[in-house]
Amino acid sequence: MATIDYTIPGEHDLETLDIHVNVGPQHPATHGVFRMVLTVDGEVVTDVDPIIGYMHRGNEKLPENCDFRQAIGFHDRTDYLAQFNTEHCYVQAVEKLTGITPTERSEYIRVILAELNRITSHQMFVGAFSTDVGIFGTAFMYAFRDRELIQDFFEEITGERMMYNYFRPGGVAWDVPDNFRERCRQVIGQIKKGISDLEGLIVNNEVVLARCCGLSRMSTADAINWGVSGPLLRATGLEYDLRKAEPYSIYDRFEFDIPTGKDGDIYDRVIVRIEEMKQSVRIVEQALLRMPDGPIMAEGLKRVLRAPEGEVYMRVEGPRGEYGVYLVATGADKPYRHRVRAASFCNLSALRAMSVGNYVSDVVIILGSIDIVLGEVDR
């Protein structure tokens, strides 16, 4: 009986073709209107060309034609999942330029809201990311259940669910309701439970472990070189948080830790975010205890704010990383130059470096782990 030769003749001479795969812009895995063209060799991605700009609305140009206070609303619309954090950055930039000192009470209100906003943003991330990974529904629903609590709370304060437009140079637009403390404690209590629920669903989840551990490792040096910031940078093991590195507002008064990862892989990025939620809860609890009574707006402000000649690059630690506003003032009532340094814009620029060499199906997770907000990327 003759033996069968199973080897394919000339197997190593087979010529393969690179194929381009278009993903998006209308695709649930791209988290908005984002498109990328993958070049694949079999299942392996050999090149990624991210194409952005589908939501470009001129968010840098428009405020240059607006009064300093009118421009606040545009910052809600850049990072529309961390509106208080972005507003916080902008109003501080204006305060630095004009020399206004915000009142004590408003500082506390701002920090509390910004930290709660960080929690909602990370909840959104965990929810959306879990569907990217393939654990459909459950974690997403848990995350949104809790996010809704905070959103309701924000609505009670600002009257808005998304575009709050609440911070002002010198303070906040109006005082918080009388039951602010009790309501906030109540929300925080439920959130804490929600965070441990999420942790239980994600941290030891077999799917998450199998798909995320060791995927898309990034070294600290690479991350720094690509301008990556926020949880992605901390996941590489670098303990860098603007709230500690360059304390702004009143962050130097609170005790909190900077969670870091070890490997810079996707799993670390998720864990860092979950830990960050707990730290934000800590900050809010401390702030609630110390929040003083008093005025919510600095005194003696003119109806029209004019900033003397000068410039400032103000940056804060947003949920996605460093959110910066570069303002140039020329003595007029508008900024002459208004630049937004968006965290996910810089993080997204490293997508190619993170994805090349991985499988097509993993690119979706890698993109999800960056946690992009297209409003901020495209501005």
Added chain:
Amino acid sequence: MTQETVQEAAPPPEPGPLARLLQELLPGVGFAITVTLLDETVTIGRDDFTRVMETLKGHERLRFDYLRCLSGADYLTELETVYHFYSFEHGHKLAVKVRCPYDDPHVPTVSHLWAAANWHERETHEMYGIVFDGHPDLRPLLTEEGLGYFPLRKSHPLADIEEWQEGYLSAIDEAKRQAASAGGEAAPPMSKVEIAQAKAKLMKEARDKARAEGLSPEDEKAAVRAAIDKFQEDLESGAVGGAAAPAPMSKVELAQAKAKVITKARSEARGQGMTTEDEKAFVAEAIKKFSEEQAGGGAPAAAAPKKEMSKIELAQAKAKVITKARNEARAKGMSTEDEKKFVAEALKNFSAEQDA
């Protein structure tokens, strides 16, 4: 390639520790120091740029490894690029500025030193037209390719929407009416609403005129009455409602024909394997030819509206002039009064041009 920016800042403020360190490490480089609020800022000349940047990244006492932000800015005569740096090793931060003239907007790239600069430079390139020499891939990032203008430059103003729309909408109405009247006998007569509107307008005009002349109330009434009577007469005789005129190609048809020409020219150009530049030129040529045909003997019907600027175009052009003048005035920091005067001046010039 002079260092005018460096010499310009004559009375420099006290240099900070970083600026002093830079002066020590890079003798012979002019550092202009400006007052800033959070970061120390130095302005350097373009000639020293590459040397300074390499030192910033590489020198062990500086070691700026993190490019946190790169922005462009338009200062009307010059374009500026601002780099914000942070050093994780030393914890210090610095802003570096470099300027380039409008007619030679070139700055060397830093994307080989900091990968983060890659997208920032692409964005600054498309928004300000600054060319970063040596950048691996300067395609537009947020806007489409071949935009033809730089949106964030001050010379590209935002239109004042209400004002622009008002002129635009009334011009459209006017054009519609013209088209309707040009349609000859088949054109539908003025609707009742339109008649009423026209009448109201007429009455108001007559009244205003009478008041401006200082007529007594009785005379005023009589004047308005006379105007209305005249209007009615005109309406009945057909002078207002629908006078016949040769039918021009409608705007839509014209646009469709034009689009066809463009598509044809483009596919032809692509078929010949032209470069993007050549393709553009080719298409432009085709459009020009088409317009000439329209204006000339090709379609005599369309000749009349082509001769002069149409009302819509006129209104648009006017709105543009206003916006431009206003923005210029604001950029110069004029007072409201001066601004108004400036805009009025610009409008006057525009009308004079039109008349001529």
